Amino acid sequence: EAQVTQNPRYLITVTGKKLTVTCSQNMNHEYMSWYRQDPGLGLRQIYYSMNVEVTDKGDVPEGYKVSRKEKRNFPLILESPSPNQTSLYFCASSSRGRTNYEQYFGPGTRLTVT
Amino acid sequence: GNSVTQMEGPVTLSEEAFLTINCTYTATGYPSLFWYVQYPGEGLQLLLKATKADDKGSNKGFEATYRKETTSFHLEKGSVQVSDSAVYFCALPSVSASKIIFGSGTRLSIRP
Numbered sequence: 020e021a022q023v024t025q026n027p028r029y030l031i032t033v034t035g036k037k038l039t040v041t042c043s044q045n046m047n048h049e050y051m052s053w054y055r056q057d058p059g060l061g062l063r064q065i066y067y068s069m070n071v072e073v074t075d076k077g078d079v080p081e082g083y084k085v086s087r088k089e090k091r092n093f094p095l096i097l098e099s100p101s102p103n104q105t106s107l108y109f110c111a112s113s114s115r116g117r118t119n120y121e122q123y124f125g126p127g128t129r130l131t132v133t
Numbered sequence: 134g135n136s137v138t139q140m141e142g143p144v145t146l147s148e149e150a151f152l153t154i155n156c157t158y159t160a161t162g163y164p165s166l167f168w169y170v171q172y173p174g175e176g177l178q179l180l181l182k183a184t185k186a187d188d189k190g191s192n193k194g195f196e197a198t199y200r201k202e203t204t205s206f207h208l209e210k211g212s213v214q215v216s217d218s219a220v221y222f223c224a225l226p227s228v229s230a231s232k233i234i235f236g237s238g239t240r241l242s243i244r245p
Contacts, residue, residue, distance in 0.1 A: 120164075124169075
């Protein structure tokens with residue numbers, strides 16, 4: 020089954036404790052992206068990757084890191100989480116064709132930083 | 134750059150009512166347009182899309198027509214069900230194709 024998986028689905032942590040949210044897709048997609056969803060602010064892009072070893076900042080990259088060492092995986096790293104990073108996070112992937120540019124989303128990771 | 138504006142919510146309807154959720158866009162050229170749906174506790178999933186002007190996207194009884202004259206992509210369904218309760222997002226690619234730009238979302242609740 021074609022899918023994007025994220026782990027963990029729920030995470031409660033404390034300020035400053037490094038964490039990684041994993042994202043994996045099995046559709047051989049070149050493009051992957053991370054979004055955060057906050058009430059009243061909608062979906063905002065954090066980072067994206069057009070292909071292996073190619074990453075770039077989205078709209079709200081501060082406090083986050085990513086890496087793309089393999090095509091299927093795109094982990095999101097919070098080196099020193101803060102309470103303002105409490106949010107619902109989504110990973111997404113797509114093929115690169117402009118006329119068929121639809122994104123497939125993971126189920127989300129709800130992060131709480133205390 | 135490209136942008137999208139959609140109808141504010143929440144919208145509450147009775148089962149079998151007719152649904153319209155308005156969406157207008159501003160874009161360079163004629164990019165693909167999308168409607169995504171987010172059911173409670175789940176991620177977003179593509180509901181339908183249209184890749185060029187005058188195209189009609191359809192899925193699960195929902196329809197939307199890509200209208201360049203009015204720069205609109207309104208979502209419609211003739212008879213809604215309780216299971217359609219969700220948040221609906223109108224969306225389009227950014228000019229650079231580096232991301233999808235989402236509308237603010239419209240929360241739809243259907244009463245039995």
